[in-house]
Amino acid sequence: MSQLFYLRDSRTNVGSTCLFWAKDGCGYTSDLDKAHVYTLEEAQRQFNSRHTDVPLCKELVDQLATVRVDNQYLPLNGAKVGCDLYVISFKDNWDGNDVYWLSQFGFSDVNYKDATIFSYQAALDIQSLKPSIKTEIFAKAEIDAIARRTFQAANINERKMITAAGIRKPKRKRHRQTTGKTRGNCPHCGAITWGFNPYEAYTCAEADAENRGFNLYDNCKEVKLAKQMSKAKIEGEAA
Template identity: 45%
Template sequence: MNNRFYLRSPHGNTGSNMVFHAIDGKGYTSNLDLAHVYTLEEAQKEWELARDGEYPISADHIDSLAIWKVDHQCLPLKSDLSPADRYVFFVQGIWDGNDVYWTDLNGNKSTNFLHAQIIGRAAAEGINHNDYVVVPFDLADKRKRRTFNFALLNRRKMMIAAGLRTPDRIKKARRRTISPMTRFNCPACGKINWQHNPYDFEGCNHCCHGWGDTA
């Protein structure tokens, strides 16, 4: 059991990235290094009062699955061939949320910056700059951030096994079932009847009112 937790924001996800409450409650972020870190006691208290879609998750588990991505808003819109020893390039005009797809000379794409192919000056100049944007490696490297893919969430492992207790209000909500049937009071005897038709009273199972109307 660890003592570090992030709190998922109820604002949902940005692309495939889970979004968390930022440090000291100053908004929300997909950057794990800007996410507020809670103790187990603090995380449990937050969950007890949480809104829908808001819950704590083990920070150690999330950190172990973090992926480095770069927001397109932090990069040039067009190729930047400023003097450099190394360059990387991403696909023009498509994003995962706000994050660019890095690629290699074989056309393989990934949002993970660590999968970006590093090329030299000659290759950078020969890239199709209508389809791809080339930038110096160091420029992109300084703007990368750690993110977590929401599809990798394992609630049992990252929440319950990490020491969190499911709040009673959530347990009660899970036990509630919605009946597919509609309640009617018989217009003749007044007794309660349940039926699948939600619009018209079909007949009474007690006094048989309605059953013989078409006879």
Template identity: 40%
Template sequence: MVFHAIDGKGYTSNLDLAHVYSLEEAQKEYELSRDGEYPISADHIDSLSIAKVDHQCLPAISDLTPSDKYVVFIKGIFDGNDVYWVDMNGRRSTNFIHAQIISRTAAECINHVDYVVVPFELADKMKRRTFNASLLNKRKMVTAAGLKTPERLKKRRRRIVNPMTRFNCPACGKINWQHNPYDFDGCKHCDEGLLIGSQWGAA
């Protein structure tokens, strides 16, 4: 999930660079928001945040620069832009906290065709706090947090979409509603288009 950056400087997935609003400011932003934009309780976001690392911030091949600690990620497989860290049991996770720290000796024995080894310090410096959009609970994180749904959004939710398509009869001009959105099925008022069907049925 991406957030408004500090001082309106675009968007960011890094929570430490996201703008934090007061309740009053958040409500005002909600009133002016576009579709898909919601003010969310910062406390809830912080409690569910995890540290991830963008592959663009890491080398594409192993870097065995002298270090006491190394971490390993899968080469060429990403969640969005984020790498999958692995442990010695083969488990993988985008959460940097699950990256197993290994020694120099272990780092040299890794399969460098399928995995990339980097110094722990490098990866740790590049990590950022993120929030997974699948964890969003609008009732709990928006409404229960004290934010009121704007009237325009309430009206949009109440609006019922007609599943039928409107056609004007080419013969009498009267309006006909039908489920087929592509072809005129015939007029219920003057039988235009329906006569052919009945002739075929009689034959």
């Protein structure tokens, strides 16, 4: 297996399609032919430094690539006079930016390779059968010029495309969950208190009130007595 990789930006997709680092680090692209190709060492180094840049084996990605068409680049003039071959797209129906095409048996398919090819008259006849469905006719040659190879997130196989391809997953630091509170000492009795405001010295009563959401005790003695009673109750139930 070839040890060449694409680097996927795992933070987001465009519809179902993955984004990859473009050639020479010039942003991101969904077009595999414009994606930068990394060696094993380069891919591992980038993966180690930023865990969201996930290397995927180029050979395996290429095998599962689908050809799609970005609606942003569709020709404005639609059908072009003088062409022999035409395809039909569904208007206002996209996967991310990618167009759906009329395929065999009247199904819509986002993979352009599955689009049915018509003569111009046959395309007009198809349109007339279901005028309620919004479609548009395009010259196949013009669509061929803007079609691109893409890869979908659902086709990712982490074991085959990452670990079996030689990439080691970097160890992620475990972050201890926190309540967001800051430890302090009660200015009255010196007992340890916790509060969300790191710049305030919470009294026992203030810390208890913030924890409950309402005031229940007026001073440290009442809070301490309530804790002792609660502890005694728990110990009694356990016994």
